[in-house]
Amino acid sequence: MKDPYNNLYNGLCFIFLDLKFFGLPDIFPDFFGYMFFAYGIHLLPSIRKLKYWTRNFAIVLTVLSFVVELDQWTGTLLLGQIGVQLLQFLLILFMYFLFQLLLHIHENKAFEAKTFRTYQIYMTLMLCGFVIQSFAINLDANLQEVALTISILLQLIAFILFVFYCRSGSKYFKSKQQSNVQSF
Amino acid sequence: MEDRELFDTLKNRPDIEPEQAFSSSLRRELENNPKLKTKKVTVAPLLTIPMTIAIFVFLWMITTGQTLEIRSTASPIISQEKTMVFTGGLFVLLSLVLFIIFVFSKGYTKGKLVFITFALSLCVWVGNLVYANW
Amino acid sequence: MHKNQLQIEQLYDAYHRDVYHFALYYTNSKQEAEDITQETFLKVLKQLHHLKDGEKVKTWILTIARNTAVDIHRKQKIKRLLTEKLTKQPILTEGIEPPAIVEKNEQWQIVQQALMTLKSHDRTIIICRMLKDYTIQETAAILDISEVKVRVDFHRAMARLRKKVGRRN
Numbered sequence: 001m002k003d004p005y006n007n008l009y010n011g012l013c014f015i016f017l018d019l020k021f022f023g024l025p026d027i028f029p030d031f032f033g034y035m036f037f038a039y040g041i042h043l044l045p046s047i048r049k050l051k052y053w054t055r056n057f058a059i060v061l062t063v064l065s066f067v068v069e070l071d072q073w074t075g076t077l078l079l080g081q082i083g084v085q086l087l088q089f090l091l092i093l094f095m096y097f098l099f100q101l102l103l104h105i106h107e108n109k110a111f112e113a114k115t116f117r118t119y120q121i122y123m124t125l126m127l128c129g130f131v132i133q134s135f136a137i138n139l140d141a142n143l144q145e146v147a148l149t150i151s152i153l154l155q156l157i158a159f160i161l162f163v164f165y166c167r168s169g170s171k172y173f174k175s176k177q178q179s180n181v182q183s184f
Numbered sequence: 185m186e187d188r189e190l191f192d193t194l195k196n197r198p199d200i201e202p203e204q205a206f207s208s209s210l211r212r213e214l215e216n217n218p219k220l221k222t223k224k225v226t227v228a229p230l231l232t233i234p235m236t237i238a239i240f241v242f243l244w245m246i247t248t249g250q251t252l253e254i255r256s257t258a259s260p261i262i263s264q265e266k267t268m269v270f271t272g273g274l275f276v277l278l279s280l281v282l283f284i285i286f287v288f289s290k291g292y293t294k295g296k297l298v299f300i301t302f303a304l305s306l307c308v309w310v311g312n313l314v315y316a317n318w
Numbered sequence: 319m320h321k322n323q324l325q326i327e328q329l330y331d332a333y334h335r336d337v338y339h340f341a342l343y344y345t346n347s348k349q350e351a352e353d354i355t356q357e358t359f360l361k362v363l364k365q366l367h368h369l370k371d372g373e374k375v376k377t378w379i380l381t382i383a384r385n386t387a388v389d390i391h392r393k394q395k396i397k398r399l400l401t402e403k404l405t406k407q408p409i410l411t412e413g414i415e416p417p418a419i420v421e422k423n424e425q426w427q428i429v430q431q432a433l434m435t436l437k438s439h440d441r442t443i444i445i446c447r448m449l450k451d452y453t454i455q456e457t458a459a460i461l462d463i464s465e466v467k468v469r470v471d472f473h474r475a476m477a478r479l480r481k482k483v484g485r486r487n
Contacts, residue, residue: 082313085309089305089306089309092302092305093302096298096302099293100293100294103293116291119288119293120288120289120291121288123284123288124284124285124288124289127284127288127301127302127305128281128284128285130305130309131277131280131281131284131305131308131309132277132281134305134308134309134312134313135273135277135308135312137312137313137316138273138312138315138316187448187476187480190425190429190483191429191448191449193424193425193426193429194343194426194429194430194433194449195449196426197426197427197430199342199348200339200342201335201338202334202335202338202351202352202355206352206355207334210330210334210355210356210359211327211330211331211334213356214326214327214330214359214360214363215327
């Protein structure tokens with residue numbers, strides 16, 4: 001069975017990393033990230049309704065992010081920065097639901113505790129970063145730079161935290177797979 | 185089997201059943217205890233209410249272009265008004281950040297507080313956008 | 319509020335004996351068992367609106383009972399020890415009797431006293447599995463541990479209890 005945590009990790013990497021060269025679109029397009037997320041959620045071992053709801057949310061975000069990327073790439077800028085920031089908020093909301101799903105599916109108490117701690121810190125950092133970024137647009141140039149730097153730093157720490165969490169998740173998943181094989 | 189026999193004797197200890205008087209009095213106490221059914225005032229609503237009011241006042245200020253009138257001998261001039269708006273914005277930002285830290289450090293995973301956190305964050309973003317384009 | 323009132327009465331009727339039995343086995347004291355039962359249902363009444371999953375009500379109530387029993391029994395133990403130190407006389411608790419009387423007593427008292435010498439965790443597992451006949455899943459939910467841990471700890475607790483009962487016999 002494929003590892004869902006790798007897909008979740010790939011998903012967030014694609015969304016978080018933006019590399020644009022020479023006027024070309026982002027080589028890590030966000031909509032690929034949401035597709036990875038949708039697939040990762042599909043692989044998670046859970047039959048709760050929340051799983052299907054979260055996966056569908058990921059699919060909706062795939063479409064939305066594609067529209068926003070296209071808008072930016074073609075230069076029409078109908079949505080502009082508003083679209084980008086709205087997507088950022090929707091990502092935070094999506095991650096909240098993803099964590100609810102992850103919190104429900106683990107029998108291993110230690111890993112469940114790790115999931116909970118990651119959820120607490122990740123959500124705090126992302127929401128604080130988003131709120132600070134919101135205020136930054138109305139500040140003077142100097143202060144705006146400081147505020148945006150703080151916001152990006154908070155989101156970077158959240159991203160690194162999630163990467164480490166996915167690594168632990170992968171290890172847990174592989175050990176579970178091995179113990180299932182051995183029991184046969 | 186021997187274990188079972190040992191525990192069977194303990195299961196049948198003579199005083200195992202509660203006294204009828206005790207059971208009845210506790211049942212009556214539970215029936216007639218309205219004080220316990222009222223929720224205690226917790227810190228969370230005390231934080232949420234002023235937080236929500238502050239954000240709505242902020243939204244109202246920037247959408248109507250009004251500032252709060254303060255009675256003073258000197259009327260506020262433009263730079264003072266800007267300082268006031270800046271201070272007000274900073275206050276809202278810090279309060280909201282503290283509120284977010286409070287909600288998630290307490291470990292809430294669902295419920296009204298989490299909903300309010302997301303709602304306030306969105307309101308703040310919308311408010312700042314409106315103010316920027318004013 | 320009316321719905322909550324009916325609920326608490328139904329829960330009381332369904333589970334107060336279970337809670338009392340648990341408390342009595344845990345403390346071996348009728349007075350403490352009554353205090354624990356009362357405290358448990360007052361807490362259940364306060365927290366009833368938090369209960370989302372109706373199917374887990376039994377283990378939820380017993381978890382509250384267990385935590386309450388640990389608290390109350392610990393406080394009573396400290397109170398007894400302090401009183402002994404201050405008055406310099408040992409206080410006989412219910413169920414702990416002088417050796418001469420123990421010999422006459424029924425087998426159940428030997429098992430109960432051996433149970434009292436076990437740690438809280440072991441005592442709880444034995445009460446749940448052997449005295450109340452709860453399943454592994456229910457015991458795991460009450461103690462908030464995994465089912466594997468219940469199985470392992472149960473066997474260890476039984477070994478310890480058998481040793482104690484053997485000595486007393």
